[in-house]
Amino acid sequence: MDDKIYTVTSPVMGTFYRASAPGEPPLAEVGQRIKASNIVCVIESMKIFTELRSEHSGIVKKILVENEEPVMKKQPLIIIEKE
Amino acid sequence: MVFKRILIANRGEIAVRIIRACKEMGIGTVAVYSDADKDSLHVRYADDAVNIGPALSYKSYLNIDNIVGAAKKTKAFAIHPGYGFLSENASFAQACQDNGMTFIGPSAQSIEKAGNKSSARQALIELGIPVIPGSDDIILSSDMACKVADRVGFPVILKASGGGGGRGMRIAATREELIEAFSIASGEAKAAFGNPDIYLEKYIDKPRHIEIQILGDMHGNYIHLAERECSIQMRYQKLIEEAPSSFVDDEFRATLGETAIKIARSMEYFNAGTMEFLVDKDKNFYFMEVNARIQVEHPVTELITGIDIVQQQILIAAGQKLEIRQDEIIPNGWSMECRINASDPEDNFMPSPGEIESILFPGGPGIRIDTHIHDKYMVGPFYDSLIGKLIVWAQDRPSAIKRMKKALDEFQIKGIQTTIPFFRKVFENKAFIKGDIDTHFIEHI
Numbered sequence: 001m002d003d004k005i006y007t008v009t010s011p012v013m014g015t016f017y018r019a020s021a022p023g024e025p026p027l028a029e030v031g032q033r034i035k036a037s038n039i040v041c042v043i044e045s046m047k048i049f050t051e052l053r054s055e056h057s058g059i060v061k062k063i064l065v066e067n068e069e070p071v072m073k074k075q076p077l078i079i080i081e082k083e
Numbered sequence: 084m085v086f087k088r089i090l091i092a093n094r095g096e097i098a099v100r101i102i103r104a105c106k107e108m109g110i111g112t113v114a115v116y117s118d119a120d121k122d123s124l125h126v127r128y129a130d131d132a133v134n135i136g137p138a139l140s141y142k143s144y145l146n147i148d149n150i151v152g153a154a155k156k157t158k159a160f161a162i163h164p165g166y167g168f169l170s171e172n173a174s175f176a177q178a179c180q181d182n183g184m185t186f187i188g189p190s191a192q193s194i195e196k197a198g199n200k201s202s203a204r205q206a207l208i209e210l211g212i213p214v215i216p217g218s219d220d221i222i223l224s225s226d227m228a229c230k231v232a233d234r235v236g237f238p239v240i241l242k243a244s245g246g247g248g249g250r251g252m253r254i255a256a257t258r259e260e261l262i263e264a265f266s267i268a269s270g271e272a273k274a275a276f277g278n279p280d281i282y283l284e285k286y287i288d289k290p291r292h293i294e295i296q297i298l299g300d301m302h303g304n305y306i307h308l309a310e311r312e313c314s315i316q317m318r319y320q321k322l323i324e325e326a327p328s329s330f331v332d333d334e335f336r337a338t339l340g341e342t343a344i345k346i347a348r349s350m351e352y353f354n355a356g357t358m359e360f361l362v363d364k365d366k367n368f369y370f371m372e373v374n375a376r377i378q379v380e381h382p383v384t385e386l387i388t389g390i391d392i393v394q395q396q397i398l399i400a401a402g403q404k405l406e407i408r409q410d411e412i413i414p415n416g417w418s419m420e421c422r423i424n425a426s427d428p429e430d431n432f433m434p435s436p437g438e439i440e441s442i443l444f445p446g447g448p449g450i451r452i453d454t455h456i457h458d459k460y461m462v463g464p465f466y467d468s469l470i471g472k473l474i475v476w477a478q479d480r481p482s483a484i485k486r487m488k489k490a491l492d493e494f495q496i497k498g499i500q501t502t503i504p505f506f507r508k509v510f511e512n513k514a515f516i517k518g519d520i521d522t523h524f525i526e527h528i
Contacts, residue, residue, distance in 0.1 A: 011433075012433060012434055012436075012464070013434075013436045013437070013464045014434070014436075014464040015139065015464065015465070020270055021270055044464075045434040045436060045464040046425065046426070046434035046436060046464055046465075046466065046467060046468040047466070047467055047468070048433075048434055048468075049271070068139060070138075070464070
């Protein structure tokens with residue numbers, strides 16, 4: 001069962017953003033089907049924006065962090081059920 | 084007394100730098116700080132300090148209402164913006180003026196002229212200032228980008244109109260690359276500056292970045308304080324700066340200086356400013372942009388001219404006439420600066436926030452350190468990765484290099500990754516020691 005779950009984690013301490021720019025729609029919503037290499041969120045650390053891409057195709061199960069919330073390195077952000 | 088009290092609308096090392104300048108002039112200081120910075124050195128050093136909001140910049144250091152409110156509350160009728168944040172924001176300069184406060188910098192109109200790179204460019208072409216061939220207007224579509232690129236020739240570079248510091252820039256060597264780069268660059272520009280406008284230029288191969296520091300008063304007097312060589316960059320972020328440049332002789336310095344002043348005059352620019360040029364190997368130079376503020380690398384100019392640029396900014400803002408004449412500016416010796424960033428040179432310069440466990444600063448003759456960090460300081464992820472500047476002065480370039488090497492060996496920061504080990508390598512590099520550098524230097528070492 002667990003190998004069906006893929007978790008996107010933050011590569012760096014920073015701020016979590018659900019959209020690629022203010023006013024843009026969120027990159028991923030719960031229930032949404034995404035493809036491998038799709039951008040699912042953005043982490044800003046020290047003014048550097050890093051787009052996080054999903055390594056797997058699947059369905060977004062849970063978004064664990066609120067928009068603009070601070071996150072730690074390796075913190076789980078988004079849970080995706082692999083397809 | 085020029086001002087009784089100055090509010091510093093910034094944080095980090097530059098806030099500390101400005102507070103020091105004010106103290107030497109007998110001017111009171113007010114710091115502003117976000118929730119993330121309440122234990123910062125600038126808060127400790129200032130006479131008064133006001134919390135202006137949460138950690139995220141747009142809620143605090145970019146929040147014009149909160150900053151103007153803090154100035155009113157503390158009766159600070161002058162505001163120094165530092166660099167970054169609101170320093171080149173014309174609305175902020177205007178808001179200061181509207182509230183009866185002096186903005187220590189150029190006028191809102193000059194900031195607007197300098198900041199709108201597309202229209203600044205147009206005006207400068209008419210004045211006969213050399214600029215890089217490119218789009219005269221904002222690029223509205225990838226189709227338009229391709230048309231301009233075909234005219235000026237590939238490779239080309241896309242730049243954000245409201246940008247700076249390399250953000251929102253993309254290079255494209257082919258039409259396919261350009262189409263992809265356009266959509267990414269405009270997204271980045273909007274995210275970083277709230278302005279999606281993009282323009283396009285011919286990309287100059289292996290150029291040097293050489294800039295001229297100018298000072299202008301409100302009475303039409305201008306001087307330049309010679310050049311800074313800033314070719315050592317990583318993703319358009321400067322890492323090492325020096326003054327003078329080994330590539331610039333007296334004649335070329337005079338040409339660049341006169342050009343910089345001509346640009347400043349055309350914008351009715353006053354206060355401190357920097358005109359950035361790209362210089363190719365044949366000494367063709369192209370004006371890039373005006374930095375309408377104090378710059379990170381200003382200390383190298385201070386050390387070779389003996390002029391305190393921040394204090395000059397304050398005097399100029401108070402309406403005083405420049406007391407320094409151009410013929411009094413004779414560069415003396417050599418100065419170099421390393422930007423100490425909380426980033427990991429072993430991991431592609433990725434940000435490296437965290438707590439500083441311990442720190443040992445270098446010392447001795449000709450060493451200057453501008454910083455806000457100390458033992459147990461928490462380097463948060465909210466702001467720029469610059470945590471300090473190591474600046475040396477010596478009689479000539481080889482002596483400055485030796486002094487910098489010694490200082491880098493002494494400099495110890497534990498707890499986070501920094502650019503210090505990377506600089507130790509650069510200062511051993513033969514091409515660097517010879518002064519054989521261009522803006523792509525770092526990619527090749």
